[in-house]
Amino acid sequence: MTAERASPQTIAIAGAGLIGLSCAFELTERGHDVTLFDPNPAETSTGWAAAGMIAPAYELMLQAGPVDTAFAAFCFESAKLWSGFAQSIKRHTGIPVALSNAPTLALARHADEQTHLHALADVLDELGHRSRRISATTLQNQYGLSPAVESGLQLPDDTHVDNRRVISALRWFFVGQGKVVSAAVETRSKMEELAGQRFDAVIWARGTAETGSEAQVKGQAISLSPVQGQPSTVLRFGARYIVPKADRTIIGATSEPDFANKGVDPAVADMLHEEAARVLPQLAQANRLEHWAGFRPLGTAERPLIGRKAAGEFIATAHYRNGVLLAPATAKLIADQVEGLTYESAYDAFAPAPGSGATA
Ligand SMILES: Cc1cc2nc3c(=O)[nH]c(=O)nc-3n(C[C@H](O)[C@H](O)[C@H](O)COP(=O)(O)OP(=O)(O)OC[C@H]3O[C@@H](n4cnc5c(N)ncnc54)[C@H](O)[C@@H]3O)c2cc1C
Numbered sequence: 001m002t003a004e005r006a007s008p009q010t011i012a013i014a015g016a017g018l019i020g021l022s023c024a025f026e027l028t029e030r031g032h033d034v035t036l037f038d039p040n041p042a043e044t045s046t047g048w049a050a051a052g053m054i055a056p057a058y059e060l061m062l063q064a065g066p067v068d069t070a071f072a073a074f075c076f077e078s079a080k081l082w083s084g085f086a087q088s089i090k091r092h093t094g095i096p097v098a099l100s101n102a103p104t105l106a107l108a109r110h111a112d113e114q115t116h117l118h119a120l121a122d123v124l125d126e127l128g129h130r131s132r133r134i135s136a137t138t139l140q141n142q143y144g145l146s147p148a149v150e151s152g153l154q155l156p157d158d159t160h161v162d163n164r165r166v167i168s169a170l171r172w173f174f175v176g177q178g179k180v181v182s183a184a185v186e187t188r189s190k191m192e193e194l195a196g197q198r199f200d201a202v203i204w205a206r207g208t209a210e211t212g213s214e215a216q217v218k219g220q221a222i223s224l225s226p227v228q229g230q231p232s233t234v235l236r237f238g239a240r241y242i243v244p245k246a247d248r249t250i251i252g253a254t255s256e257p258d259f260a261n262k263g264v265d266p267a268v269a270d271m272l273h274e275e276a277a278r279v280l281p282q283l284a285q286a287n288r289l290e291h292w293a294g295f296r297p298l299g300t301a302e303r304p305l306i307g308r309k310a311a312g313e314f315i316a317t318a319h320y321r322n323g324v325l326l327a328p329a330t331a332k333l334i335a336d337q338v339e340g341l342t343y344e345s346a347y348d349a350f351a352p353a354p355g356s357g358a359t360a
Contacts, residue, residue: 006339008032009200012191016180018047018163018323019316019330020205021170022085024179026331027338029088035195036174039184042167046207047323049294051221051243051250052163054079054325057129057155058106058236061120062321063302070349071303072127075322078329079157085328086161095169097161098246104158104234105134105143107279108151113238117153130156143231146281160234162245163324188313201338203314210317212305212352213297217320218259220268220293221252224276224286235279242276248289251276257298264291296320306330307351308337315352 009032013020016038024034042048056075060067086099108114124131134152139145174180185191188202208216226249235242243250251272269291277284299305299318304326306316314337316330333350336343 009338010197011201011203011338012037012199013203013205014185015206016171017045017205017207018167018327019319021167022327022331023203023205023316023334024174025170026335030335034179036180037183037185037191038180039182042171046294046296047163047167049292050163050324051241051252052160052324053234053241053243054082054160055104055158056325057124057158058104059322060123061116067123070346073346074329075325076129076157078326081328081332082161089166089169093169093173095165097165097169099161100159102159102233103154103156104236106153106155107149107235107237109148109237110150114151121153144280144282146279148278158234160243161324201312201314203316203334205316207317208295208297210297212299212315213318214300215257215298216295217298218256218293218295219253220264221250222269222272222291223248223250223289224283225289227282227286230280230282237279240275242280249286262293264293304350305352306333309352314338
């Protein structure tokens with residue numbers, strides 16, 4: 001890795017989750033010396049709980065309120081960056097992260113969902129993005145979907161990656177270089193004391209524990225053993241999805257803003273499995289492999305919080321449902337700002353208010 005643009009800096013990142021690791025990778029590629037701090041194994045992070053969808057188009061339908069154009073532009077930009085990001089990870093770690101280019105299928109099971117899909121197609125058209133209607137007959141004959149599915153919309157911008165491979169590859173890369181300190185950190189001085197060095201810049205990326213992540217939204221998901229002949233594309237219907245990976249099929253997810261505990265509920269696993277099998281009947285016989293809960297970091301107006309919060313202090317959090325999708329663009333935006341480069345002013349929309357945040 002070589003420095004191309006700015007003189008090398010020493011940088012500390014609090015949080016070696018998906019976002020902290022992605023920022024670390026981008027900065028290391030640009031020639032900076034990065035140290036990550038995290039007390040926990042990767043398996044406990046929200047990124048590990050994710051389904052790996054890169055879904056700028058379907059996300060437009062799930063966002064509350066009118067279309068947030070700055071956010072939508074950021075999502076589509078990040079989706080485009082994924083190909084280069086995945087190649088770069090493979091080049092530097094030797095680990096392929098299984099980025100798929102199969103377009104997602106958004107499905108309608110009843111009239112209400114058909115209306116939503118039509119509205120999504122119109123919004124995508126207005127924003128200059130593609131979609132293609134798919135008939136029920138094609139969905140049944142070509143994809144093996146049940147007659148309960150009335151129509152579909154193919155979304156060529158929406159794909160998926162194996163998020164666990166991304167996290168494992170990046171953690172392995174930084175641990176191998178002795179660049180991960182296993183400790184919880186709350187202050188810059190603590191990081192400097194632990195590392196025995198001063199840092200030019202500090203990035204706060206502790207997910208739900210970060211200042212600016214205002215709430216946590218619990219999500220339960222399950223995985224099933226893959227079934228021969230099932231479609232290799234992501235299927236989305238309402239708030240649910242079926243995401244095929246090489247070694248598992250992920251079925252998700254609940255969205256629980258108010259939850260009594262952090263555990264999993266067996267009735268939810270049954271509900272997710274049954275709902276998925278009503279769309280793709282072959283899944284009814286699939287063995288259940290895992291059932292887990294993750295906690296999405298939610299910020300204001302469902303927007304991420306990314307940017308400079310004080311001299312030499314940056315923040316990257318509140319990625320809510322879209323940490324996987326937004327990892328490459330977040331890393332680029334943070335790295336540009338750390339280097340003092342100009343960046344797309346539309347992304348001021350995600351910047352922390354001056355003086356905000358208590359992290360010292
Ligand atoms: C069920 C589910 C499905 C999802 N599916 C998708 C999807 O398909 N596509 C998508 O784009 N997004 C998805 N998401 C959202 C995505 O997982 C999150 O947006 C993303 O993981 C946030 O990344 P992060 O790095 O900010 O947080 P995390 O991944 O949680 O990482 C934060 C890290 O900070 C560390 N940390 C905490 N406290 C400290 C401390 N004091 N000091 C140092 N380190 C600390 C933690 O140990 C952790 O490793 C999903 C989420 C859930 C729950």
